[in-house]
Amino acid sequence: MLRRVLLAVTFAVCVIYADIDLSAQNFATYRKGNHNLSFGFVHDWEKGNGANLSWDFGFGDMFSFGLGADYTQKTFMDWQYRFLTPNTRFAFHLFSIPPLRQMQSLSRLDLYFMTKAGIEITIWDYDEIGGKTDFMLSPAMLGWRFYFGDNMYLWTEFDFNGSFSEFDVGSLSMGLGFRF
Numbered sequence: 001m002l003r004r005v006l007l008a009v010t011f012a013v014c015v016i017y018a019d020i021d022l023s024a025q026n027f028a029t030y031r032k033g034n035h036n037l038s039f040g041f042v043h044d045w046e047k048g049n050g051a052n053l054s055w056d057f058g059f060g061d062m063f064s065f066g067l068g069a070d071y072t073q074k075t076f077m078d079w080q081y082r083f084l085t086p087n088t089r090f091a092f093h094l095f096s097i098p099p100l101r102q103m104q105s106l107s108r109l110d111l112y113f114m115t116k117a118g119i120e121i122t123i124w125d126y127d128e129i130g131g132k133t134d135f136m137l138s139p140a141m142l143g144w145r146f147y148f149g150d151n152m153y154l155w156t157e158f159d160f161n162g163s164f165s166e167f168d169v170g171s172l173s174m175g176l177g178f179r180f
Contacts, residue, residue, distance in 0.1 A: 029110035029147050030093040034058040036066075038155055040175015047083045048074030052173045056089060062096040065089065068116070070171070080125040085136055087118025091143070108148070114141040116159065151179045
């Protein structure tokens with residue numbers, strides 16, 4: 001039920017606030033000084049499903065820095081696992097390279113390579129509650145944003161989630177974002 005409500009609200013926001021003009025001239029998906037706020041769903045192949053929230057700031061012609069957090073949970077037999085991962089993000093925006101910036105066919109797409117580092121907090125519950133904390137490093141991530149309005153976009157990121165205690169297959173995140 002909650003998923004249906006979230007999908008309906010997301011759709012309504014998109015319809016009401018989207019300025020859909022896909023032929024806009026001189027539209028730049030990534031701009032120095034932009035703030036991007038993104039939220040969505042995450043599916044981690046080892047850690048279950050959950051939510052994602054991130055904020056990025058464009059500080060150079062092709063680079064951004066930000067903060068984020070992932071929350072996932074998984075049940076295995078009688079064990080309940082919860083994972084909270086606050087992190088910092090650093091991205092290189094490929095289509096902001098000057099020759100690629102001029103291509104109209106790419107004007108609404110922002111492709112970026114990213115590195116993410118943070119702390120992974122794991123909490124489990126069986127007969128008693130326990131937990132651990134690890135350093136997390138995702139050195140190789142790939143993401144994209146597609147702007148369907150001047151300030152709204154859909155995004156997807158593939159993350160090879162690594163922590164120094166274990167490596168897992170990765171995660172796929174997707175959702176809706178706003179630029180301001």
